Amino acid sequence: MKLSTKGRYAVMAMADLAYHCNGSPVTLAAVAERQEISLSYLEQLFGKLRRGGLVKSVRGPGGGYMLSRDASLLRVSDIILAVNEHIKTTRCADGGSSGCQTDKSRCLTHDLWRELSNQIFLYLSSVSLADICEGRVLGTSGLFFNGGRTERTTAAQ
């Protein structure tokens, strides 16, 4: 799970889409202006989002992009995975335990990284676009990942 501004732009744009959606498509030009992201760059990102099945496009005049499903069903992790072609976090073959047997201390950190990556993924999976739109991201002072938050919210729209 890679975290960069690319993924953040994608999430920002998707949140904008969810926020300003009222049944009709939203043009990228509008998103670009509101979020202050270059239109051409957005086109690039939305190409990936569309191919990833996260948005639907409507071509021609009056067209634009729409979420492919309800905002409560679109997780942040989906968005980031769609725009960032996945990277391998560890050098030695992933779960295969193929190499890395030579020295015991060499792969000590691999468990850590895999677990961290897992943590991040779980967190981003627990947040939906609807959560973002409704500011339901912070909170839970100190205890995070209280399960089932996304499911409970059902997109008050």
Add this chain to the structure above:
Amino acid sequence: MKLSTKGRYAVMAMADLAYHCNGSPVTLAAVAERQEISLSYLEQLFGKLRRGGLVKSVRGPGGGYMLSRDASLLRVSDIILAVNEHIKTTRCADGGSSGCQTDKSRCLTHDLWRELSNQIFLYLSSVSLADICEGRVLGTSGLFFNGGRTERTTAAQ
């Protein structure tokens, strides 16, 4: 909190140090060979680690590096912060809520990103070098996901 191979190398090297330390300094050459990281690159990283107060150096023959304190007191987050000069995650001024008031939807993702960064930091703060050396990485003692989601992965026990 930036996550790249740079930080991972640093953690690997520090874990190696903790693992092979028996009172006397460990040379970077030994670490480089065991962890298969270039010596010159390690020197670069350990310069930062030393300036960050995480390791002590002993120059001259028989010299090398030692942990500055017990492995249980060195957190992974310390290491990563030491080698990665910190970056700002959001474009608009950080906690200041200075800009970003223009459009409501624009900063919607900022809370998310700040929270995510916080999550990552908390996780990496909860893991010490000693934890890594003893394989106590998975199943982080309930600091996360205490709701029974990733329950007791039985790594150590």
Add this chain to the structure above:
DNA sequence: AGTATATCCGACTATTTCAGTCAAGTTTAT
């Protein structure tokens, strides 16, 4: 003193990714 061993330091290079641009297309409502 001299030397081997090690850390220290700064500049340098190559590769990749990021962020954005440009120039063409295709589809479709009017």
Add this chain to the structure above:
DNA sequence: ATAAACTTGACTGAAATAGTCGGATATACT
């Protein structure tokens, strides 16, 4: 037909990453 919008691919500058290189400095041991 025309214009609005998406679609695609190639291209670019800037930055970060990952790694290299050559030397300088400190110190233990002859």
